[in-house]
Amino acid sequence: MTMRFSVLASGSTGNAFYVETGEQAFLVDAGLSGKQMEALFSSIDRELKNLSGILVTHEHSDHIKGLGVLARKYKLPIYANERTWQAMENLIGNVDVEQKFTFDMETIKSFGGLDIESFGVSHDAAEPMFYVFHHEGKKLVLITDTGYVSDRMKGIIKDADAYVFESNHDVQMLRVCRYPWNIKRRILGDFGHVSNEDAAIAMSEVIGDRTKSIYLAHLSQDNNMKDLAKMSVTQTLEMKNMPVGEQFELLHTDPKTPTVLTEI
Template sequence: MTMRFSVLASGSTGNAFYVETDKQSFLVDAGLSGKKMESLFSEIDRKMENLSGILVTHEHSDHIKGLGVLARKYKLPIYANEKTWQAMEPLIGQVNAEQKFAFDMETVKSFSGLDIESFGVSHDAAEPMFYVFHHEGKKLVLITDTGYVSDRMKGIIKHADTYVFESNHDVQMLRAGRYPWNIKRRILGDFGHVSNEDAAIAMSEVIGDKTKSVYLAHLSQDNNLKELAEMSVAQTLEMKDMPVGVQFQLHHTDPKTPTILTEV
């Protein structure tokens, strides 16, 4: 039995992540239109009606844009913590009560051998949280939308086989860019997004002997470039005696094109 995943879309315009085992399949966030989400599923040769459910990280529109439409169309179970439910209910429209499930922060839910662990992050949302997927001794971590990576977070996510890790912005690009200062301050702050360098420093403290892949995620369209993110992260890890391409590989994600469905 294997665990497979695809980063369907990742970036400031919309985020969605897919994970499956032989018995279960989940979507994490639906931050693009319902039509676009269906298109992304067809690109990885999967059908939305076969999903076991949708896990929500937080209520920002780039994570829930298509959620209400998909929930109503496919009658899917939706999992989120109570504060996130309260914040997003006015944004997603009517969802039947029997589709609403609570997934508290810092808990584990088990689905036919797939254990999903939630953990809190530091972001300007009601109660943002991300997920670790455990299956048959394999560990897959999804962590974006956090202003920093705390020691508590590092303890939860360390020694994974695969990471989908935020590498949101280049600090110099952000500071010199066109955003108004209040937006820059939000992104740079403790409740914003991690930079390329800060992401790499955090990675250096959690990557373990069995880590094989790191996917750089949630890149800003205005304040980052794929090549720059990869170079910055690789340079920082190199300085920590963790050369990329030896034990583990760095991979891109894209705001419009899914990654290949890959075994963890």
């Protein structure tokens, strides 16, 4: 059975990602309200009650806003590392102990033919981590919320069939925007978010022969635009002799509308 996925929502207002195989179905993060999450699932013709569990990347509200509500309503297992559990315990309300599972960083958990690999990123959270999904020789990478992409990360995410890759901001837009300087400094720093150009440079070092699609994710609503992100990433990749639209394509994500459920 093939692996399918949808970026349900991506951006500063909330993030959620869905992946399924024939036997398993996981949600990564629930950064929108319970009602919004139910509507997103309905729009891809899936039901929350059928989830195998929810994987958490980190405790920021745009990733866990609806987590407690969904876990309680649908009795879903939640997977997060120990420090993330400690950081979000008071933010998600009461969750039964039987629903709480630890997923350590830099480990692999297997769920009936779906191997999920966790890896650390550089972000101002307790212990942020993202995931690589392996199923029947296919590889799907989810990486956002990182100030930079280290060589270690590149080694883990190299040569995937598909990427959901942060392309958070345009540096010039960020520099002149209305944000206070301390916020700008945070975003631009090593524990903030990756810019369009830096994302493209990292992509150029991990794209492999089997890479077919890259979804530009977690765009800032104030300091980026879909067309600008795509143009910036395209220019940088093409300068590195990686023509977009030949072997692989760049695709948009949206804060409110899910991407089409896509098979790898």
